[in-house]
Amino acid sequence: MSTFKILVTSQKGGVGKSTVSANLAAYLRRQGQTVTLIDFDTHGSSSTWLTRAPNIGVVVQHHILPLDQGGNRPILDARLHLRRAASSSEIVICDLTWTDSIAGELMFEYDLVIVPTSVSEIELAATAGFLSRHRWVFDSAIHTPPTLLVCPTRVQPEQLQSDVFSKQRFPVSFMLAPPVLEAQSAREMFERGYLMDLQDACGTSFNEFGKSVCAAREMRESAQGMRQTTNSRITAPSMRTAGMSNMATAGVKRNNLLGNSATLSSQYSILGRHRMQKVRPEDMTNKSAPHTDAPQNTHIASMGIPQFLKRMSMGVMNK
Ligand SMILES: Nc1ncnc2c1ncn2[C@@H]1O[C@H](COP(=O)(O)OP(=O)(O)OP(=O)(O)O)[C@@H](O)[C@H]1O
Ligand SMILES: [Mg+2]
Numbered sequence: 001m002s003t004f005k006i007l008v009t010s011q012k013g014g015v016g017k018s019t020v021s022a023n024l025a026a027y028l029r030r031q032g033q034t035v036t037l038i039d040f041d042t043h044g045s046s047s048t049w050l051t052r053a054p055n056i057g058v059v060v061q062h063h064i065l066p067l068d069q070g071g072n073r074p075i076l077d078a079r080l081h082l083r084r085a086a087s088s089s090e091i092v093i094c095d096l097t098w099t100d101s102i103a104g105e106l107m108f109e110y111d112l113v114i115v116p117t118s119v120s121e122i123e124l125a126a127t128a129g130f131l132s133r134h135r136w137v138f139d140s141a142i143h144t145p146p147t148l149l150v151c152p153t154r155v156q157p158e159q160l161q162s163d164v165f166s167k168q169r170f171p172v173s174f175m176l177a178p179p180v181l182e183a184q185s186a187r188e189m190f191e192r193g194y195l196m197d198l199q200d201a202c203g204t205s206f207n208e209f210g211k212s213v214c215a216a217r218e219m220r221e222s223a224q225g226m227r228q229t230t231n232s233r234i235t236a237p238s239m240r241t242a243g244m245s246n247m248a249t250a251g252v253k254r255n256n257l258l259g260n261s262a263t264l265s266s267q268y269s270i271l272g273r274h275r276m277q278k279v280r281p282e283d284m285t286n287k288s289a290p291h292t293d294a295p296q297n298t299h300i301a302s303m304g305i306p307q308f309l310k311r312m313s314m315g316v317m318n319k
Contacts, residue, residue, distance in 0.1 A: 003086035007110040011098045016153035018045035021095035025058045026194040027210035036089040040096040052191035110146045116153040138172040152179035178208040
């Protein structure tokens with residue numbers, strides 16, 4: 001069984017890492033996956049959330065990394081816990097506040113690195129700095145880099161109209177998840193339930209975010225499938241065993257998946273192909289949006305969150 005490993009991290013405090021980790025674990029569990037959440041934070045917020053909320057079947061662990069010991073100890077510990085958990089779950093999610101004492105190599109252990117960030121300019125600049133320092137991981141040609149998914153969190157409905165992503169240049173290729181909205185109802189869910197069950201715009205936004213994580217996974221696995229198929233073609237002449245026909249069959253299945261991934265990629269992997277380019281500000285303003293405060297909550301659902309991304313892509317593609 002190949003386990004999909006997700007790291008939810010950022011160097012900033014209070015951006016929503018634990019909220020995203022606990023609720024994503026619950027979301028993926030409800031999709032029928034076996035899920036382990038490893039909480040690497042001292043506060044233990046995500047593990048406490050899942051332990052005290054109605055049991056949804058996520059395996060929960062809380063390990064405090066020896067960050068003060070420096071050297072390789074933190075990364076060795078993290079790797080050990082991750083690999084153990086991976087042997088018994090289809091998905092492992094780790095909640096970790098990044099510090100400079102953690103070696104960047106740790107990120108290579110993961111398939112997906114989710115970086116929650118608020119959309120204020122000051123926080124986006126901090127996120128860009130964090131990504132810049134780890135550019136060598138995401139651009140690595142030696143190891144397989146993790147997929148990077150930037151997730152706007154705690155987003156106020158009126159911020160959906162802003163063009164912050166056009167002003168901030170990110171130094172690495174990344175996928176942009178639909179935003180998770182800020183709501184009092186989300187705070188009230190702590191230890192009581194899950195964002196995916198909220199019957200409001202925040203609940204809708206979280207479900208859209210969950211879908212984008214599944215899409216990111218499918219795209220990555222399709223790409224890996226394609227790579228393996230290509231490799232198997234290259235080595236095919238020397239393979240004359242039954243294993244070869246198994247490989248070929250697997251290749252067909254993967255090619256079918258690729259069809260889906262093209263659609264998914266046009267929805268979710270937009271800025272990755274257009275990094276360092278600016279989005280035209282006029283494309284960021286939603287011309288059909290009513291200019292009142294109240295209707296914007298319902299507006300996010302009606303505009304469909306992939307539309308939020310499409311508007312951003314139009315700007316760069318029409319350049
Ligand atoms: N979508 C949301 N809507 C409203 N409040 C939110 C949302 N997401 C997180 N919060 C609130 O923001 C605060 C920080 O959230 P959380 O603990 O998930 O962030 P964190 O990045 O894990 O923080 P820390 O760095 O302390 O570990 C909490 O009070 C939480 O309830
Ligand atoms: Mg936390």
